Amino acid sequence: METADTVHDRIERAGTELTPTRAALAIGLAAALGFTLMFLQDPMAHDAMHNFRHAAGVTCH
């Protein structure tokens, strides 16, 4: 991987390779998964993830 370029180049390159829909989809998917794993307070999700959240040190439950 070439390292001569800058962060700005990388973001620009990502912008040409990705369509906005795909980027939004990926970010949305990651956010949904992260929220479900770490912060969802729904009793079912809370109980199922109980040990994982304690193991990961997520105190938000």
Add this chain to the structure above:
Amino acid sequence: MYDALKRGVGAGAVAGVAYGLFVALVATPAIAFAETFEAGHGHESGIDLVAAAPSVVGGGLFGLLLGAAFGVVYYLFEPALPGATDTRNYLLAAAGFVTVSGAPWLALPPQAPGAEYALGSDARLVIYAGMMALGALACALSALAWRRTEGTATVARAAAALLPFGLVVAAAFFAPTASSSGPIPDGLATAYRGLVVVGQVLLWMTLATAHTWLLDRTAASELTIPRETPH
């Protein structure tokens, strides 16, 4: 970009399996033991792996998620990170640890089950998210400080790079304290905290190591001539 995401997911799969094993074999028994101190908890201290299965899967998914994010962030911010490939990977993993766990833990230390919290879950969620943002900001400022002080003594550069983390410590100091009490002995609570910290540190280290390995491998395959020629 897609290659970077693929590498991230690959590294995340390795880290996710390792972390899933940690949840199954280390955290689950420890939590089961801590729960025996909970008042009014009728059930035995036996380890129910079926009930723990969603948590183990959750641990694996957590690794995958962190890996995917790691791959993309590494791709975008690699030029801003100092050092060679492996240094950059471990630095980004350290930044990930500080952002996702380290900074929030300064305000809200990991608790064993059964602990009673002084703050409601909504307030804790806001503090946790705020400390995550502040942790990310401190890491970015740290990288910036290291770059801007180029040419000065290494000690001065290191000091400049460490300075932004004072922001996180100060914020944790002024954040509403979430001290909690519980039926668990102090020694066990401390040991449990250490176990959680070690678990997350190992997760990020596995992620960085697997990612470095995948970077080396994909970079090498782009350069070398395929060994097997089609018949």
